[in-house]
Amino acid sequence: MLTSIQKSATPKRRPSRLLRNKPSVVGAVIVLLVLLSALLAPVLTPYSLEDRDIRARFQPPSAEHIMGTDNFGRDTFTRVAYGARVSVLVALVAVGIGLVIGVLVGSFAGFFGGVVDTVLMRTVDVFMAFPAILLALALIAALGPSITSVMVSLGLVYWTTYARIVRSSILSLKEEEFVDASRALGASPLRTLFRQVLPNAVGPMIVVATVGMGGAITAEAALSFLGLGVQPPTPSWGSILNVGLQFMRQAPFLSMFPGLAIMVTVLGFNLLGDGLRDVLDPRGTTT
């Protein structure tokens, strides 16, 4: 019943509604800037990732090194800019893995109901019994710390959120008349699910995936801070924070910029996600 509101909103008006919402515009601009600095990292900085000058260790911010240098005399700005690549890549792949599993599990559970639903949702309960970062750590312990392990393990941790939200959208969508119509026309259940029902659940999925990007970036930073995520010398915001903690006496400024980068990026995804929710998910499935 309420879904008719969502469908009646013409696609044309959606972008303008998003643009009128100031916080989400700020969010979109931040996200865009982060993506740009990830793409343009080599152009933004005169230094390369390999450049190190051991005599210029722990330099405070200056015109030459706007964010100072680290324990190897490497330019922190360069590492933060390249770190954006790692963060965005890890988050994209992790959210992608989570979405694929979550959408499959959630839509089967919601659409077929009964035993299928019970078994799949009990599995979700089991995964949710672990604090998220703990399950990721257990998986990394088995797979060995690497950037791939981080992506895979975060994907295997976050799919439960997506499964729950997709399931609840499917549950309300399958009562709609167009589902009966599709069945009456002789479409198989799977065809009805993937061609008719799922496309209508895309809005909430985009919202949770956007907010999920922020969560994945924070989680990657935490894992890399623990030394169990992205391994040196690949720069990650989390591992720079770890170095910052170790050398806080010599270089208190070292922790400032990667931390700020994480906060601003996550803030961007959160603001954008809130704005998208108003536009794409007026029923509030994702709140």
Added chain:
Amino acid sequence: MLLFIARRLMQFVPVMLGVLLIVFLILRLIPGDPAAVLLGTEGSEAERLRLMHVMGLDRPAPLQFLFYVARTLTGDFGRSIFQGDSVLNLLQAAVPATTELAVLALIITVLVAVPLGVVSAVRHRSWTDVTITFVTLLGVSMPLVWFGILAILLFSQQLGWLPPFGRGPSLGEGLTSLLRGQPALLLESLRYAILPAVTLAFGSIAIVVRLTRSSMLDVLNLDYVRTARAKGAAPRTIIVRHALRNALIPIVTIVGLQFSALLGGAIVTETIFAWPGVGRLIVNAISQRDYPVVQGSVVFVALFVSLVNLLVDVSYAYLNPKIRYS
């Protein structure tokens, strides 16, 4: 009520078996067999086979899982490869430290977040509300690691007020000595605990403020609150006795559920502040490839979290009769 508890327990058992199954399967992902890992490069083939047999690794996987469940149920969580101690002993040393941190963080969360949420709702759309909403948005986005490092930089390094690392006397010892009229030990204990506890609480505070605010806003618009206003009840009475009481129901749930998030956050917090709890135990065990410790601690924490969630559910049903019959 008994029926509700029975039903909830019935759901608890399969989830627990599922938790054990996941951990069992995850550890089978490790390349190479555990006996070879344990022996290192020293062992001969015969020794390896003997150890496989001792560890039960020559049996079929489903049987291994059954034995694993049986061992866990009897409280046998395995032995550490490096420390030679049983995992249960290691956990017994670490769990009180983590619990202390999580409980302190939970208290701080409630004491700070609920009043802020209430003020934000009562002064809806004022500057106070906008400021609180903005700060909580920053709070949700700020990584715990960074908050912790900034806290150490400010309170330990710049101001020199608080120790940056480690744990003092336990809170329990502090409280017993306070009962004997000596508050010094408690103060010493809190001096070490306050920075990690606030760091851990930080993320939860933002979430609970947001929820309290929206829950209060819902209730403040209801008819019975308007009636109370019309009767001429004092604003303070309306807010506290009428509105907050009903707004508290969803707040209690989310605070209970925060416990899981707090234990997750404790893993990072303990590493920042060198706090000797379960989080540090797990992180160190992973770095040393001490798999029995990883396995035992992960299972222990997951069981603990599920048990707390079960208790939250039951107490929630006790507080709110609507739940019992749905």
